[in-house]
């Protein structure tokens with residue numbers, strides 16, 4: 001497949017905004033706080049930052065390099081850069097990973113949509129704070145309601161993706177991401193002021209390192225990859241639209257910084273309220289959606305109008321952050337089908353929707369009718385969540401790092417990082433980064449991965 005005529009992001013800012021749009025999503029607002037709650041609070045945050053800085057950023061750079069140099073989907077990029085080898089199988093792995101992630105991610109997207117509808121009718125901001133946690137349990141354990149919200153969210157994702165990369169992505173990211181940021185900061189201030197909230201602040205700021213076991217490290221690594229959309233081809237595909245003059249290093253650092261700031265702010269918005277409401281921090285995937293109604297109902301008791309407006313805007317912003325992430329996952333599948341089989345984008349979308357629905361519906365029902373159905377002790381939802389970030393994305397990122405560190409020629413890697421020697425800062429960063437990509441990233445990922453299996 002020729003790379004000529006491939007659509008490109010208009011500027012480096014547009015690339016960074018699109019990457020941040022993919023990275024900042026439910027992973028920050030929903031997944032990060034529950035991971036923090038399950039793995040000992042502040043200690044997990046430290047592990048997360050270490051994994052993010054030293055492992056996720058180099059892996060982002062590797063994946064982006066392959067994408068920009070390959071200028072195709074995952075399969076096509078590897079076929080182009082490593083002709084006649086098995087590296088192209090990574091295309092299949094990334095489609096599998098994105099298919100699994102999009103299937104369970106849309107469940108949480110559906111919850112956000114449901115909460116938006118509830119907030120529009122005033123249900124979230126005008127309820128009894130003490131009973132607020134039950135709102136989520138009642139909704140998620142149903143059948144028709146969560147499934148319809150799931151389908152609506154999935155269809156919205158597919159419609160945007162079929163609209164094309166530029167039209168679909170650029171429109172969304174520019175307004176809603178900054179809006180979400182300011183709303184989250186306001187929520188931190190409110191959450192910290194709630195009675196009993198200081199216990200939550202302490203939980204985040206006083207790390208108990210003894211709580212950080214091998215599984216905590218593996219989850220921190222998985223969370224860093226999940227949150228930066230790494231290891232399954234999203235960064236690769238988006239970077240294949242990146243201009244040759246733009247800096248990959250800058251793209252990686254900006255994505256990492258904005259993504260981490262969002263996650264930590266979300267932690268501080270949620271965890272103090274968790275303690276104030278007396279919810280168990282280890283509640284798992286339901287944690288944030290049990291806590292948010294409590295925050296808004298509390299706010300509503302003091303300032304009903306403000307709480308109403310804030311709830312509606314907040315869920316709108318979350319929804320749009322979730323959509324900019326889900327479209328980036330589905331994009332990997334669609335790009336693959338378009339390039340491999342030459343089909344139209346909408347045909348590819350329809351073909352992928354069927355298996356996504358087949359896996360997604362059991363994920364939705366994991367909180368209701370199928371909550372007792374376990375595989376390896378996990379519900380279908382938990383299994384997809386674990387399998388994607390802790391296994392597929394981790395191994396995918398490892399493969400991308402091995403490809404750049406050990407398969408690509410050193411000069412080609414330097415050329416890609418420094419744009420043919422024109423980027424001074426990237427030039428200075430090349431030596432330590434290259435060393436890291438070869439000698440630190442692969443062994444560290446392998447050690448963390450294997451230690452959890454043991």
Ligand code: PFF
Nearest residue numbers: 023025026027028227229234
């Ligand atoms: N990074 C997204 C989030 O934090 O919500 C989730 C995600 C998007 C994961 C795209 C993987 C991906 F390819």
